[in-house]
Amino acid sequence: MSEIDFIRDTLEGLAGYVRGRYAERGAVEVRSKTRATDLLTEVDLAVQRKTEALLAEAYPADPFVAEEGDRAKPPADPEGRCWIMDPIDGTQNFVRGLFPAFGIALAFAVGGRVQAGGVCLPVTGDLFLAERGAGAFRNGARLDVSGVTALDEAWIEVDLGGPPGRKRILRVAGPLIDAAGAVRCHCAAVIGLCSVACGDLDGYVHTGLNAWDYAAAQVIVEEAGGRTSQFDGRPLRLFGDNDGIVASNRTVHDAIIRSLAV
Amino acid sequence: MSEIDFIRDTLEGLAGYVRGRYAERGAVEVRSKTRATDLLTEVDLAVQRKTEALLAEAYPADPFVAEEGDRAKPPADPEGRCWIMDPIDGTQNFVRGLFPAFGIALAFAVGGRVQAGGVCLPVTGDLFLAERGAGAFRNGARLDVSGVTALDEAWIEVDLGGPPGRKRILRVAGPLIDAAGAVRCHCAAVIGLCSVACGDLDGYVHTGLNAWDYAAAQVIVEEAGGRTSQFDGRPLRLFGDNDGIVASNRTVHDAIIRSLAV
Numbered sequence: 001m002s003e004i005d006f007i008r009d010t011l012e013g014l015a016g017y018v019r020g021r022y023a024e025r026g027a028v029e030v031r032s033k034t035r036a037t038d039l040l041t042e043v044d045l046a047v048q049r050k051t052e053a054l055l056a057e058a059y060p061a062d063p064f065v066a067e068e069g070d071r072a073k074p075p076a077d078p079e080g081r082c083w084i085m086d087p088i089d090g091t092q093n094f095v096r097g098l099f100p101a102f103g104i105a106l107a108f109a110v111g112g113r114v115q116a117g118g119v120c121l122p123v124t125g126d127l128f129l130a131e132r133g134a135g136a137f138r139n140g141a142r143l144d145v146s147g148v149t150a151l152d153e154a155w156i157e158v159d160l161g162g163p164p165g166r167k168r169i170l171r172v173a174g175p176l177i178d179a180a181g182a183v184r185c186h187c188a189a190v191i192g193l194c195s196v197a198c199g200d201l202d203g204y205v206h207t208g209l210n211a212w213d214y215a216a217a218q219v220i221v222e223e224a225g226g227r228t229s230q231f232d233g234r235p236l237r238l239f240g241d242n243d244g245i246v247a248s249n250r251t252v253h254d255a256i257i258r259s260l261a262v
Numbered sequence: 263m264s265e266i267d268f269i270r271d272t273l274e275g276l277a278g279y280v281r282g283r284y285a286e287r288g289a290v291e292v293r294s295k296t297r298a299t300d301l302l303t304e305v306d307l308a309v310q311r312k313t314e315a316l317l318a319e320a321y322p323a324d325p326f327v328a329e330e331g332d333r334a335k336p337p338a339d340p341e342g343r344c345w346i347m348d349p350i351d352g353t354q355n356f357v358r359g360l361f362p363a364f365g366i367a368l369a370f371a372v373g374g375r376v377q378a379g380g381v382c383l384p385v386t387g388d389l390f391l392a393e394r395g396a397g398a399f400r401n402g403a404r405l406d407v408s409g410v411t412a413l414d415e416a417w418i419e420v421d422l423g424g425p426p427g428r429k430r431i432l433r434v435a436g437p438l439i440d441a442a443g444a445v446r447c448h449c450a451a452v453i454g455l456c457s458v459a460c461g462d463l464d465g466y467v468h469t470g471l472n473a474w475d476y477a478a479a480q481v482i483v484e485e486a487g488g489r490t491s492q493f494d495g496r497p498l499r500l501f502g503d504n505d506g507i508v509a510s511n512r513t514v515h516d517a518i519i520r521s522l523a524v
Contacts, residue, residue, distance in 0.1 A: 036415040037443035092444055096417060096462045099361045099448065152425065153298040155358060160445045163414065167440055170432075178429055181299035182354055183422045185447035186361065200358045 001058065003108040004116045004131045007216075010054055011120035011127060014047055014104055018122040022094060030095055038162060039091045044068055047087035047104060055083055067212045074211070074239035082109045084238075086212040090188030100124075103190035107215035112238045117216030119190045128194050128220050136197055136223035143224040145249035146199040151259060154202040154252045156180040157192035165207045172231070172244070173205050176259040193217030196247050197224035203248040203256050211238050214245060227253045231262045263320060265370040266378040266393045269478075272316055273382035273389060276309055276366055280384040284356060292357055300424060301353045306330055309349035309366060317345055329474045336473070336501035344371045346500075348474040352450030362386075365452035369477035374500045379478030381452045390456050390482050398459055398485035405486040407511035408461040413521060416464040416514045418442040419454035427469045434493070434506070435467050438521040455479030458509050459486035465510040465518050473500050476507060489515045493524045 001009075021028055021043045029042040048066050055064050063075040066085040075082045083106070088094055090102030100123040107117040119128040128143070130136035136143040148154050158173045158180075160166055177183050184201070186192060189209055195201035197220045215238060218228050228236055231244035233254075246256055263271075283290055283305045291304040310328050317326055325337040328347040337344045345368070350356055352364030362385040369379040381390040390405075392398035398405040410416050420435050420442075422428055439445050446463070448454060451471055457463035459482045477500060480490050490498055493506035495516075508518055 035443075036412075037417070092417075099363055099453070101361055150298075155299070155354075160439065160447075163440075163443070166445070170436060170439060174432060177422065177432060178425075181297075181425070182449065183428070183447060184449060185422075185445060187444065187446060191361070195359075 004129060006058055007106050007108065007116055007118035008127070008129055010051055010106060011104055011118045014050060015120050015122040015125070015127075018043060018047060018088070018104060022100060022123060025095060028095070035163065037092060039095055040068065041088070041091060041095065043094065044087045044091055048085060051085055051087070051106065059083070065211060067210070078239055079111045083107070084109060084212050084215040086190070089190045089213060090186070093186070093188055101186040101188045101191045103188065103194070105190050105212065105216035107219065109215060109238060114215050114219040114238065117219040119194050119216050119220060128197065130220040130223035132219060132223070134223070136220045138198055143198050143220070145196060145221070145224050145226040146202050147251060148202045148249060149251045151179050151181070151252060151255045153181045155182040155184065156203040156205065156256070157184050157186065157195065157201050159187055159189065159192055159204065159206040160185050161187065161206060169207045172207065172260050172262055175261055176205065176256060179259055189213040190217050193221050193247050196226055196249060197221045199249070202252050203246065205256065206245050208242065209245050218247070221247050226250055229253070229257070231257065231260055233257050266391060268320055269368050269370065269378055269380035270389070270391055272313055272368060273366055273380045276312060277382050277384040277387070280305060280309060280350070280366060284362060284385060287357060290357070297425065299354060301357055302330065303350070303353060303357065305356065306349045306353055310347060313347055313349070313368065321345070327473060329472070340501055341373045345369070346371060346474050346477040348452070351452045351475060352448070355448070355450055363448040363450045363453045365450065365456070367452050367474065367478035369481065371477060371500060376477050376481040376500065379481040381456050381478050381482060390459065390479075392482040392485035394481060394485070396485070398482045400460055405460050405482070407458060407483070407486050407488040408464050409513060410464045410511060411513045413441050413443070413514060413517045415443045417444040417446065418465040418467065418518070419446050419448065419457065419463050421449055421451065421454055421466065421468040422447050423449065423468060431469045434469065434522050434524055437523055438467065438518060441521055451475045452479050455483050455509050458488055458511060459483045461511070464514050465508065467518065468507050470504065471507050480509070483509045488512050491515070491519070493519065493522055495519050
């Protein structure tokens with residue numbers, strides 16, 4: 001089985017489980033991690049465990065990097081093969097929220113470069129998939145970023161994130177928030193990035209994400225014709241230190257970067 | 263027919279039409295009003311016209327205040343009966359957007375006080391209804407606001423709105439954005455306000471809304487146990503000049519107001 005097929009089958013298998021637990025989310029066990037609104041549910045853990053079991057079967061030699069527990073560290077060999085998962089990106093939105101803005105993200109990388117990625121939005125049923133060099137797709141339909149070029153006509157997701165980074169994003173992205181045509185904040189990286197890939201948004205900005213937050217969606221954005229970078233325009237380093245992340249439709253990328261007060 | 267029954271029947275009748283047009287939104291005629299991202303579609307106009315016709319039939323003597331065209335002005339007699347509509351609140355989100363955060367809002371007021379209101383979210387199928395003194399409901403189930411009391415555990419929608427007011431909301435709500443447990447921005451007043459009513463959010467802040475943006479949702483929030491006010495805590499005046507709007511679960515209201523740099 002190819003890696004992209006494994007990603008598709010795994011996400012399709014998990015979507016129903018997560019959708020069902022979301023429907024009965026009042027009964028889901030939730031606990032706080034570092035602060036009151038940094039949440040972890042039993043569903044995050046179950047999704048990660050299920051994927052771990054499937055990987056152990058299909059690719060027993062491959063390392064698995066994921067958000068929860070002791071999987072949350074770079075692979076021992078950064079040059080080798082690696083699987084990267086965020087079991088639920090947007091856990092806050094899973095626990096609360098009229099609009100269920102959360103997704104499951106699974107990526108496959110080799111040598112620190114994402115080769116394939118998938119994002120599943122369990123409630124809408126959308127499945128985004130991309131393989132390096134082969135395009136990006138939503139439910140089988142080819143994706144293209146938007147053609148917007150002017151910042152004052154651009155829709156930007158400014159991810160305000162949790163309290164620790166909020167002062168910085170307000171300072172850095174303040175001029176962007178001021179200049180953009182429209183600003184949104186769903187606080188789920190996969191939502192912001194996949195929206196850029198399918199042309200619903202023109203840009204996405206966050207002060208700092210972990211590999212599992214963006215790896216899968218990064219290849220989806222790039223294969224849809226978009227661009228990703230750090231705040232200063234340098235490429236993202238999958239397991240390195242990045243100063244911020246900008247994703248865009250490519251045509252508005254430089255204008256976003258110029259607007260940032262880094 | 264009672265006013266709340268008229269609201270229910272009208273919104274239920276409109277939901278299918280709007281959902282259908284949303285599904286084929288690539289073919290919907292869109293034009294800009296005051297600037298590139300201030301959008302008006304043929305669907306906004308059709309919803310308003312359909313409602314106008316239904317009102318002319320059911321309540322021929324009542325004035326009708328609505329967002330589009332020459333309906334966008336206060337009624338001649340502020341002490342009399344009045345119907346207030348936003349045909350689509352969140353038109354931007356109707357035109358673009360993975361998460362269809364828009365709704366139809368219809369309210370009935372007497373003497374500048376909202377007596378009944380309904381908000382329909384066509385894509386999710388949710389119908390919020392409230393009659394003064396009789397509680398608020400979503401799809402028939404009674405609504406209650408959340409019990410969150412601390413600002414650093416509160417989820418706040420800070421509506422960044424369009425470019426004209428964005429400098430002010432960033433200045434006024436900057437400390438709130440910094441202090442809140444979680445911050446979201448869907449830029450659709452009905453979404454923010456109904457989320458407060460059903461306990462998915464704890465507060466909502468906007469620098470300035472028109473009567474049609476908030477009238478229906480205001481009574482829904484209040485009948486769910488929440489509170490609404492201007493930035494300084496004074497009550498909203500339906501057709502008067504208001505300095506900002508704050509809606510909350512009531513328990514976190516004063517903390518929100520204290521945080522604002524008005």
